[in-house]
Amino acid sequence: MKRKTHPALIAFTVLTFFFLLGPLVVILGSALSDTPFLTFPPQGLTLHWFQNIFEISAFTRTMGTSFMLAVGGTALSMLIGIPAAYALARYRVELPSFLGNVFVLPILIPEIVLGFSLMKSLASGLGTPIMATLLVGHALLVLPYCVRVVGASLNSFDFSIEEAAVSLGCPRWRAFFTVVLPNIRAGIIAGFILAFITSLNDVSISIFLTGPGVSTLPIQLLAHMEQFFDPTIAAVSVLLMGVTVAVMAVVERTLGLTFLTK
Amino acid sequence: MTVSLSLENITAHYGTVKVLEDLSLHIAEGELVSLLGSSGCGKTTTLRLVAGFLEPTAGTIKLGDRDLTRLPAHARNIGLVFQTYALFPHLTVRENVGFGLKQRGVAAAERATRVNAMIERVGLGELADRHPANLSGGQRQRVALARALVIDPPLLMFDEPLSNLDAKLRVDMRVEIRRLQQANGTTALYVTHDQEEAFSISDRVAIMNAGRIMQLDRPEVLYSNPANAFVANFVGFENMIEMRAVAEAGDAVRAEIKGGGTIDLPKSQFTVPAQEFLFATRADGLQVAATGQGIACTLGLRTYIGRAYQYHCDTPAGQLVANGPLAHPFESGANAVLVPQPEQCCLLPKEA
Amino acid sequence: MSHRMQAWLLAAPATLLVFVFLGLPVLSTLAMTFADPKGPLASYAAFFNSGFRMTVLWRTMEVALTTTILSVGIGFVVAWVVARAPSRLKSLLIIAAVFPLLTGVVVRAFAWLVILGKNGILNSFLLWIGAITEPLSMLYTQGSVIVAMVYLFVPLMILTLVGVLEGIPQDLTDAAASLGATPAAAFRQVVLPMAVPGLIVGSVLVFTGSFTSYATPQLLGGERQMMMGTFLYQRAMVTFDWLGASTIAAVMVVVTLATVLLMSRLARKLNPVAG
Numbered sequence: 001m002k003r004k005t006h007p008a009l010i011a012f013t014v015l016t017f018f019f020l021l022g023p024l025v026v027i028l029g030s031a032l033s034d035t036p037f038l039t040f041p042p043q044g045l046t047l048h049w050f051q052n053i054f055e056i057s058a059f060t061r062t063m064g065t066s067f068m069l070a071v072g073g074t075a076l077s078m079l080i081g082i083p084a085a086y087a088l089a090r091y092r093v094e095l096p097s098f099l100g101n102v103f104v105l106p107i108l109i110p111e112i113v114l115g116f117s118l119m120k121s122l123a124s125g126l127g128t129p130i131m132a133t134l135l136v137g138h139a140l141l142v143l144p145y146c147v148r149v150v151g152a153s154l155n156s157f158d159f160s161i162e163e164a165a166v167s168l169g170c171p172r173w174r175a176f177f178t179v180v181l182p183n184i185r186a187g188i189i190a191g192f193i194l195a196f197i198t199s200l201n202d203v204s205i206s207i208f209l210t211g212p213g214v215s216t217l218p219i220q221l222l223a224h225m226e227q228f229f230d231p232t233i234a235a236v237s238v239l240l241m242g243v244t245v246a247v248m249a250v251v252e253r254t255l256g257l258t259f260l261t262k
Numbered sequence: 263m264t265v266s267l268s269l270e271n272i273t274a275h276y277g278t279v280k281v282l283e284d285l286s287l288h289i290a291e292g293e294l295v296s297l298l299g300s301s302g303c304g305k306t307t308t309l310r311l312v313a314g315f316l317e318p319t320a321g322t323i324k325l326g327d328r329d330l331t332r333l334p335a336h337a338r339n340i341g342l343v344f345q346t347y348a349l350f351p352h353l354t355v356r357e358n359v360g361f362g363l364k365q366r367g368v369a370a371a372e373r374a375t376r377v378n379a380m381i382e383r384v385g386l387g388e389l390a391d392r393h394p395a396n397l398s399g400g401q402r403q404r405v406a407l408a409r410a411l412v413i414d415p416p417l418l419m420f421d422e423p424l425s426n427l428d429a430k431l432r433v434d435m436r437v438e439i440r441r442l443q444q445a446n447g448t449t450a451l452y453v454t455h456d457q458e459e460a461f462s463i464s465d466r467v468a469i470m471n472a473g474r475i476m477q478l479d480r481p482e483v484l485y486s487n488p489a490n491a492f493v494a495n496f497v498g499f500e501n502m503i504e505m506r507a508v509a510e511a512g513d514a515v516r517a518e519i520k521g522g523g524t525i526d527l528p529k530s531q532f533t534v535p536a537q538e539f540l541f542a543t544r545a546d547g548l549q550v551a552a553t554g555q556g557i558a559c560t561l562g563l564r565t566y567i568g569r570a571y572q573y574h575c576d577t578p579a580g581q582l583v584a585n586g587p588l589a590h591p592f593e594s595g596a597n598a599v600l601v602p603q604p605e606q607c608c609l610l611p612k613e614a
Numbered sequence: 615m616s617h618r619m620q621a622w623l624l625a626a627p628a629t630l631l632v633f634v635f636l637g638l639p640v641l642s643t644l645a646m647t648f649a650d651p652k653g654p655l656a657s658y659a660a661f662f663n664s665g666f667r668m669t670v671l672w673r674t675m676e677v678a679l680t681t682t683i684l685s686v687g688i689g690f691v692v693a694w695v696v697a698r699a700p701s702r703l704k705s706l707l708i709i710a711a712v713f714p715l716l717t718g719v720v721v722r723a724f725a726w727l728v729i730l731g732k733n734g735i736l737n738s739f740l741l742w743i744g745a746i747t748e749p750l751s752m753l754y755t756q757g758s759v760i761v762a763m764v765y766l767f768v769p770l771m772i773l774t775l776v777g778v779l780e781g782i783p784q785d786l787t788d789a790a791a792s793l794g795a796t797p798a799a800a801f802r803q804v805v806l807p808m809a810v811p812g813l814i815v816g817s818v819l820v821f822t823g824s825f826t827s828y829a830t831p832q833l834l835g836g837e838r839q840m841m842m843g844t845f846l847y848q849r850a851m852v853t854f855d856w857l858g859a860s861t862i863a864a865v866m867v868v869v870t871l872a873t874v875l876l877m878s879r880l881a882r883k884l885n886p887v888a889g
Binding site: 005009010012013016017019020021023024026027029030037079080081083084086087088090091094095099102103105106108109110111112113114116117118119120121122136137139140143147197200201203204207208218221222225226229233234237240241244245247248252 | 617618620621622624625627628629631632633635636637638639640642643646688691692694695696698699707709710711712713714716717718719720721722724725726727728729731733734735738765768769822825826827828829832833843846847850851856859860863866867870871874
Binding site: 313314315334335336337338339340341342344346348349350351352361362365366409410413 | 783785786788789790791792793794795796797799800803804807808
């Protein structure tokens with residue numbers, strides 16, 4: 001009833017959102033425009049560029065690689081991240097306090113330094129297969145998201161529920177699966193999704209670990225963009241934005257998007 | 263400086279929901295009036311309207327001669343104590359208390375004197391340089407009080423100021439609040455859902471429900487002579503019996519109890535003109551006896567409440583609660599009579 | 615099995631992953647910088663004495679700092695408006711900020727190639743309205759890098775600060791008003807000091823993020839606007855100068871960690887709820 005906002009601030013905010021969303025609309029425009037360069041005023045519309053995606057094998061191949069890598073890296077990270085988050089939340093006294101920070105290290109160390117170091121020590125130094133090195137790199141990249149988001153829901157989890165299950169005769173391991181996991185499901189879904197999208201969009205680590213044989217979609221796009229301007233890139237970008245929309249819909253349904261401001 | 267506060271025909275909406283309807287209230291100079299009611303009754307809305315955080319849809323708010331209705335909150339000069347204390351976490355006790363004086367452009371030297379005096383007065387002298395995070399609940403409450411008092415407001419308002427304190431501290435603090443309010447002679451509006459708290463320190467209490475004042479009077483009157491069924495229920499009249507006056511006989515009126523039986527009531531009590539009325543009592547107002555003039559019943563569960571035994575009784579008028587003497591406990595299942603104690607009963611109009 | 619054992623067993627796989635695959639490789643990169651055959655600190659001497667390398671470092675600092683300042687400024691105003699918006703509109707605005715945030719860096723940098731390019735939509739528009747007769751070259755300038763970087767980080771800043779501003783209870787601004795503070799005074803004396811730790815956290819995220827970015831300077835700055843990230847890549851993968859690349863990596867790690875440590879100390883010092 002009372003709080004009024006100055007019109008100048010509102011105007012500034014409207015301009016900012018125009019700045020944030022306008023470029024994405026421009027991409028959509030180029031993907032649909034029948035001229036190779038998006039011109040003003042726009043010319044005719046076509047779906048040709050979307051069709052073209054599937055005729056360029058580099059795109060379809062790397063799309064598959066990126067998807068597998070994002071799912072695999074996130075799954076691996078979750079598999080080891082959930083127990084770690086559980087241990088941090090459940091055994092506060094038994095574990096040293098610095099351990100929580102260890103899992104945040106991948107955020108603290110510049111990604112590009114991590115990418116370079118993995119290439120130098122693993123791929124080049126030990127000759128590990130590219131795909132395995134990528135998988136490890138992506139698992140590391142997303143580990144902080146897994147541990148922190150799952151950890152956040154574990155911190156609001158009432159462990160006396162688990163104790164109640166155990167007191168009713170349920171073994172500890174089964175109590176974890178039947179009582180703890182269902183109650184932190186939202187955190188796991190959110191963590192998985194944030195991790196997935198982070199991995200899917202990653203450039204700084206993958207750039208060092210890809211080559212002619214194996215590449216990821218963002219790296220392929222990057223290489224393509226540097227060489228020639230092709231609206232097919234815009235079409236791929238639109239597909240990637242579609243993935244973002246799908247992800248946001250899932251987050252909205254599980255947690256509500258306001259979760260992201262916390 | 264003491265002035266009166268008047269709310270005249272206030273109506274307020276949250277969006278499309280009406281939260282206050284045609285509410286009028288006058289608080290005399292130096293008087294402490296409480297708004298009492300359960301959550302959602304409109305008591306906090308009323309306070310926020312006076313504070314200027316909300317705007318009424320219709321009506322006028324006046325402090326003395328000053329019309330506050332359209333004045334921004336920061337220009338109203340009202341001391342406000344919040345339920346959450348609302349202490350500024352980044353400022354020390356001293357800075358918190360001095361905040362209002364600083365806004366008024368009071369010079370640093372005078373500010374320091376007044377702040378220190380006020381901090382001493384609420385007994386926080388040693389904690390003046392601490393941050394709120396390092397204070398206990400009671401200490402925070404004192405800072406909030408000092409902060410509201412130091413600006414010498416013509417009106418003090420309290421929004422459930424004690425609900426975050428433990429029971430013992432609550433009693434101490436309300437005495438303290440009353441003492442400071444009386445010492446300054448400041449007009450005060452006090453919002454609470456705690457009946458004991460409101461009754462103990464208020465000159466008058468307004469019991470609110472669904473955006474209206476149901477009754478506004480001295481606590482003594484509210485306690486023994488509620489004006490309607492809502493207030494009676496609120497102040498603890500457990501038994502409401504529907505009756506119908508049927509005949510007069512000398513000093514008594516004979517009334518028919520809904521469900522069966524009759525009872526003679528003293529004529530002097532008949533303040534309700536209608537033929538159909540509600541007969542309201544607390545458990546104390548119905549005495550369990552083996553025989554006598556009253557409502558026949560079958561005794562159910564017996565509990566011990568210290569000064570008496572309390573019985574849950576089945577009567578033709580429904581379930582009633584009554585007290586019986588400690589000297590003669592009755593067994594569950596026994597037949598008995600509930601004898602009304604006229605001075606502890608009241609007759610209320612039947613709700614429309 | 616003791617609780618301590620259980621705890622460690624559960625935490626072990628993740629801990630090992632970080633130590634073995636992040637700790638060791640990064641340490642080996644840092645160690646390599648001291649293994650220059652010309653002497654233990656020779657690689658650093660080479661770095662800090664080279665005009666070109668220092669230009670890259672300063673340019674990166676400048677771009678990161680400008681990006682941070684602009685993002686904080688824009689983000690704070692927008693977050694203020696968003697935080698005070700009615701709840702339906704607020705959710706909508708938050709969605710509008712999250713969407714670009716979850717869209718990949720490559721896609722977002724690509725958008726600016728389309729907009730700022732020689733044949734881009736901005737030039738095409740300016741030509742069409744007759745404001746210019748020759749297309750402007752806006753790409754591969756410091757300006758184009760900064761615009762794209764601000765574009766990258768403003769959503770992050772908005773979301774961080776909306777959280778911060780919403781965390782300031784409305785009772786506090788109400789209390790300030792009841793004590794006579796005008797809205798401007800309440801903002802300056804209550805809201806701003808309470809938002810400082812959040813502003814610092816947001817600034818650190820933006821500064822370190824833009825300092826270490828790769829894709830955006832690569833696409834919008836190119837060879838001409840080399841930054842630390844693109845420089846590291848070029849040394850490692852184009853000229854195969856791993857010692858040089860490791861030195862760049864070391865400088866990036868030091869700047870990042872120093873920023874994080876200094877700023878978190880500052881945040882703690884300015885923390886309003888400090889004792």
